[in-house]
Amino acid sequence: MDREEQFKHERLAKADKLRAMGIDPYGGRFADVESAVAIRTRAGGLNLSPGVISEGDRARAAGRIVLLRDMGKLAFVTVRDGTGEIQIGLSKNAMSEQWDAVKLLDLGDIIGADGRLGVTKTGELTIWVDRLHVLCKALHPPPEKWHGLTDVELRYRHRYVDLFSNPPVRDVFRRRSTIVQAVRDYLIGCGYIEVETPALQPIYGGAAAKPFVTHHNTLDVDLFLRISPELYLKRLLVGGLDRVFEVSRNFRNEGISTRHNPEFTMVELYEAYADYEVMMERIEGMTALAIERLDGKMRRTVGDKELDFSTPWARHRYGDLLKKYADVDMDDADGVFQRAKQLGIYRTDKKNVDLFAQEAAKGSMIDHSVLVNDVFEATVEEHLVQPTIVYDYPAALCPLTRRSADRSDIALRFEAYVCGMELGNAYSELNDPTIQRANLGRGTMAGEQETMAVMDEDFLLSLEYGMPPAGGLGVGIDRLVMMLTDQPSIRDVILFPLQRPR
């Protein structure tokens, strides 16, 4: 019998002993529990003297045993609930026949306690138990009480252990919920409605990414897990739902990193009769409300950076930034080519074919734009530490975006950056079905199949019925949470990040 089985065996034996005493080791409903924090707050208003147990002031708490100090005829147990920790005092004199059950408690068990409030000589608020309830006998010992669970792999694989043994982790996910709720409230306050569109799509689109493929048995068709809800949300604009948003789980069959998880959450929103400048206000506004709900601090420490989320955020033209950091004009095809070459930028496909030479040789507008974007990423992104809106992108990169009235090679698109990381992406939406059809037919990036340019006839049909001009925005919720909770990895803001099964 290995160690783990032995622990389990011992704890099961204790559960049997509890049953023999008439105590259900998996007790049921335990109503009217007061949280640890609430008890502390209430006790603060009572006149409790150290070393004295109150006669009239009682409390009822429940939680997991995180510390257990057995002193023979007296035991102190610290239990942790969703709000904090509180000490429970168990004394042989006060408990009569239930005292034997105390000897059967283990770290990790979940108990409920009824008793009188008191403050110990050392000043610790304590519930002196006259009735003990065993609500759940744990069969495995919790992680080491001082360090908790630190092994990163175990933390992700057994997140439940991580959550109950490392309280700051729970707090991150509480704040995530606060942020998502703030985003919803902000948009609803702006007159949006929340909608849900298909995650299973016969044609994928709306982003440049590789999809997951699945299969529906009864229909006997292959389906894709959505890489984006964009094309469905725009159909809703056609349908007259003028302000819609979706909190969308998207799936992209691509690499995993500290900033990428194969499934991730975006809030995507579309607003009829608006444009990308309105979307700038939207991303700033939803972020500001989220911060207000968290702690109100617009200046925040993220990693080793001091960020200022005060609105409005810095706004810079894409071309201006390229000029500033790469010292090249985005229209200067030869200059961009030389700069790219100088930077050692090249692109390879899965077969390690060098696409750089091919693209450069063709000299087409698309390939020039791809190079421009590579140079931008290599030179500019790292400088975009403070919240920054970069606008007016090379049109060839943006098949779903309205073109500037002045320049057909400029798309009315912005991306919001924080800490050198893309946080959001927005367009003045293209509503000209003829141009849209041409863009989809052309494909976007040379040598890439996984584009947003898959022909979607029904989407095009919807545009032909007429879509109002609109602004659209997508914000990476996971990344927003990373920023606002100061977590270095996207896995720290996703409860169950993808791990290779073992």
Place this chain on the structure above:
RNA sequence: GAGGGCGUAGCUCAGUCGGUAGAGCAGCGGCCUUUUAAGCCGUUUGUCGUGGGUUCGAGUCCCACCGCCCUCACCA
């Protein structure tokens, strides 16, 4: 996909030059009615990630594989 790092008891970690596998916590037995990671005495626990190789001898050196982390690439 490429490069680097890590993997030792349930948990947190030591392990020197290649020479019998260690500590703390947890567990088990005992003492203890005001502890705060309680303390004291005693004590159990190992596929050293897996599989090969070198060697008289491998946790330690070499190779392959598995898993995780980091950087890069793809991407948001």
